[in-house]
Amino acid sequence: MKRLRWPRPASLKGHRHRRSIRRTLLSLVLPVMLVAVAVELALTWHTALQAANAAYDRSLLGAIKAIDGNVSTESGGLSVELPYRLLEFFELTASGQVYFRVATEDGLVEIGNAGLPLPKEPLATAVPRFIDAQYFGAPVRVGVWARPLDPADPSRRLVIQVAESTNSRNAFSRSLLLQAVGRDALSIVLVAATLALVIGWALRPLERLRREVEGRADDDLAPVDDSEIPADAAPLVRAINHHLARQRELIEQRRRFVDDASHQLRTPLATLSTQVGYALRERDAARVTEALEALKAQIDDTVRRTNQMLALARADAGPPPLAPLDLDRLAERCTREAWPLAREQRIDLGFEPAGRPVHVLGDEGLLREALANLLHNALRYTPAGGHVTVHVQADDDRVRVAVIDDGPGIPADERGRAGERFFRGRHAALPGSGLGLAIVRAIVQRHGGQFEVGPGALLADGSERGTAVVLTLPRQVAP
DSSP states (O other), rough: OOOOOOOOOOOHHHHHHHOOHHHHHHHHHHHHHHHHHHHHHHHHHHHHHHHHHHOOOOOHHHHHHHHHTTOOOOTOOOOOOOOHHHHHHHHHHHHHEEEEEETTTSSSSESSSOOOOOSSSSOOOOOEEEEEETTEEEEEEEEEEEEEEETEEEEEEEEEEEEEEHHHHHHHHHHHHHHHHHHHHHHHHHHHHHHHHHHHHHHHHHHHHHHHTTSSSOOOOOOOOOOSOOOTTOOOOOHOOOOOOOOHHHHHHHHHHHHHHHHHHHHHHHHHHHHHHHHOOOHHHHHHHHHHHHHHHHHHHHHHHHHHHHHHHHHSSSOOEEEEHHHHHHHHHHHHHHHHHHHTTTTTTEEEEOOSSSEEEEEEHHHHHHHHHHHHHOOOOOOOEEEEEEEEEEEEEEEEEEEEOSOOOOOOGGGGGGGGTTTOOOOOEEEEESSSHHHHHHHHTTTTTTEEEEEEEOTTSSHHHHHHHEEEEOOOOOO
């Protein structure tokens, strides 16, 4: 029977593969320590073998010299008086069988255990040699000594060999190795425990940060205090604070949009409702037509205000997607689109191009909205017969677009507030929302530019006339 399994939730899968910093560090450090310990143990075993061989080889050399002291050639032959007590003691220290061999180098005379292996290289006179070999299938350590059989005839030499089992020296080496293993195991345990404690102590500020963030109210978007955060975690806290700042900005933008909408639409909607009610009650066709015309004008004004608020909200939404565009051509296009309104208002609308391609990085829709608002304001507030000029100028690193009119202008003491939401100067006789310049300023700031308001012209008597709104944007130099 086939069994069905419920799929594991994705959150549980992620939790299963999530690892703590403590576990990650331990999993990285411990294998490195184990490799280091393995290398250290190999070196310890090699050193222990060298130490054991050095100690036990001295014993072998002592036994060889003791046997050499009891070799006699006075009778014309070869005789050996073995030091049995020394050999018995040597067997006790070797923990195994001890072998010896005394022979002439040509092998014609041989005393002791025959067949003890010799080094493959030639023996030097009076220089001891020690080799590891097999004797009757058992591992042995063999010491070899060669000396002249007769001082008067150095061509004939006597070879003395003593061999012992390697059990004792292997046991000695294993003892040293086991001590090293125990010492290193204790070191690993101590280091791992210390590392875990130190990591836990080092992560306490992050634990305090977690408790602080979890204990916050839902609407608390204040920056996280990073004064007690470790330097390694400070970039993370700064990123969190940056994210909180963006969230505060978005919430503030939404709140501002709601406030703007309620501020700008409440009165027009109430007026629309009143006008519709008046038109429904009126029986005179002429007055109904008059009410509908007023209703149409109010609807047009409400639509414009709504579009302005949406444009302002879009400008406040965040950095726009930037693409290269020719600002000179865009300004010319916006000027051409404003010519019908200029003819209707009987205003001379002119355009002064830069005379060359002027590229900037920007959002064409937003910049077009900004220029359209500037032209609409200039044409609306400039009296009939006046002049409005769009001027484009480019430097090595900046581009300036100025919309200059000779209307009533903005007083010098009010220019600092130009661009504020819903601000309208004391010379603004026509109805409006006060959002046009606010939209322009927000768009320019989103593009990393500057928004400036000044006089359109200085007259001979020192007075000012008109308004000049200058937008300055960073220029993109063509590669």
